[in-house]
Amino acid sequence: MSTDTTACQSPQCINGNPASRLECPTCNKLGIKGSLFCGQECFKANWKNHKIIHDLATPRQPLLDDPSINKDGTFIGFPNFKYTGSLRPIYPLSQRRVVPPHIPRPDYADNGTPTSEVRKLGQPPRILSKDEQEKMRTVSRLAREVLDIAASHVRPGITTDYIDEIVHNAIIERNAYPSPLNYREFPKSVCTSVNEVICHGIPDQRKLIEGDIINIDVTLYYDGYHGDLNETYPVGRVDDDAKKVMRAARHSLDESIKICKPGALFRDLGKVIEPIARASGCAVVRQYTGHGINDLFHCSPNIPHYAKNKAVGTMKAGMCFTIEPMINLGTNWDLDHWPDKWTAVTIDGKPSAQFEETLLITDTGVEVLTAGKVREDLL
């Protein structure tokens, strides 16, 4: 290296950047040429800026040297976010799962936007024909099968991504499409919501631990129609608070289903749900509602789960919709969202439970299309 004519590298050189010969020893070791300084004072004064060059040039082995990456390759997504509880998103998410091309896809499967839903905004709930009602029975039954399969795998040590894999495979085995996949760009095939997550949790690399509660929300698209249901399950043994909030959610859903029949008002469902939640010292989430479901994943009506609401609409035979109360332990119904723009969490980090069924109003009452076995553990 020709050094004698190189000026001092410090931008704040007090000597006017004369020709210099003092070389930075670290740069020398790293093989970086031209790091010359006119004197010790100049070198020390500029040290903070200068050492950035060392960091850039050091060959890194990311797993060994990056403190924010765990030894197993996982890391916390959005490390600077003010999380409300102890749950963290554990990244990286697994690769996008493939749906075989022979399976019919909803309109949003490729570009993320459910144009068919947008077109129907503001219209009253649809009355389904007898044929359509039969299709809703079929897809809802399939959805229940898949949920039960997923639930049978719940145990400490498995990741929510593993559940996603099970659900995804079970759905495509049945020649159906996993409705959440790419719906408004949701990245996975099922929503897994653990503890303080209210809904729309994204399956990731976090392993379930005993004491967790996990909601698995399955929706699938078969023969042109969607079927949607969810249940909250305990992971191993859970504490009394967890049992309380799960019971409140299940019970309030069951009681609200009992008043469904032609002529009943959607706005009255909240009147049944909220008192049950309050009696258990819990709160009803307000921003997320039940929804109409048929050939569209989400359509009219909107069904609030809280009392004193102005929901529009009267139930009529042939209407299909979901009721899906989200119940939070404690008195806070408010929520926050993670930076992934999907995961909704309680504002105080306390757990939240949910149960959902797809319903069909019949001439005399209601049919629970996604009905499954009674949850013995919640009685």
Add this chain to the structure above:
Amino acid sequence: RVPLTIISGFLGAGKSTLIRRILTERHGYRIAVIMNEFGDTADIEAKTINVTSPDNPAEGSEEFLELANGCLCCSIKDSGVAAIEKLMQRKGAFDYILLETTGLADPGPIASIFWHNEEFSMGAGRDIHLDGVVCVVDAVFGRKASIYLWSADSSDDANGQIASSDVILLNKTDLVPESDLISTEEVLRQVNPAATIHRTVRGQIDLAHIIGIDAFSSRPLPGDSHRQESCQEDHDHSTHPHVDTINHYEIRGISSLQVTCPVLTDTALERLDEWIRTILWENRLVNDDRTTEGLEVLRCKGMFSKNSGERYVLQGVKHLYDIQEVKGSEDMGVPDVGKLVLIGKGLGEVVRRSLERLFVAQVDDIGQ
């Protein structure tokens, strides 16, 4: 609570002048002024609002509203409203919010969105409360409006402005002869008998008449009945028949219907609720199978008493409505006759008779 007032009116009627006056007079307050494009928030990518600084209302700052993407599916909270609330969370609550609608926009759906949003109020200082809808009408165009502004071919939005308003400012009255003003007011009252009309020049008005009016509350509005009486006295009955029975005037098919309600039994109140929700949600009459062409209620207000003494107030805009008991009303003395005002399209005699039949049925109930 942060009161929100929607200010509607055609281009040139004087909305901007009014808003400037509010900002100047309410010097010292933090006021946010939003140019509307609500009701369609899914399509908006970036939205800004102007916030006045308390010290100098002429200056303001522009703030960005962070709008969430459409991925918050099943979340019924309007994303535009959520964005305003988030802004207040970051930068402190406003004292008022003025939402100026674009010239032809119907304020009804926008009012619905904010009224609906009150279902998410935390009871904290930052809850947005829909205070009322103000419409600025250009007196110069007044009655000619039926020719000029509201032409036969339909853009529904324009008409919603008069129908959905709680306060109408008849502006530029210095430029118009008295007789024209009287007839314009007559037309406006026929279309919307529930709104208060003020004559203004250059938007000058005591702000107490347009801000803090609490038009969507469940408190009974004593002003209404008072206005009805004074209306009876002021008119010269020889020049035009009284408003109660026949609506001569419509502005592009929009008219109003006022019906007196007797004191109600429990069953009657339930039947009234059924009647109201059927007409609001399904555009039909619950006890009349004849297809009522073009029936649509844009706004409704009412006050009723039950035989047990409680009073109820009805508020409705578009599909949203609420019948709420007035707290403490049992002590208000003898139950009084009530009133129901409907504003919309197709509100002919068939509708009136359908409602009156409900009340007659009640008499039969009592008779049993």
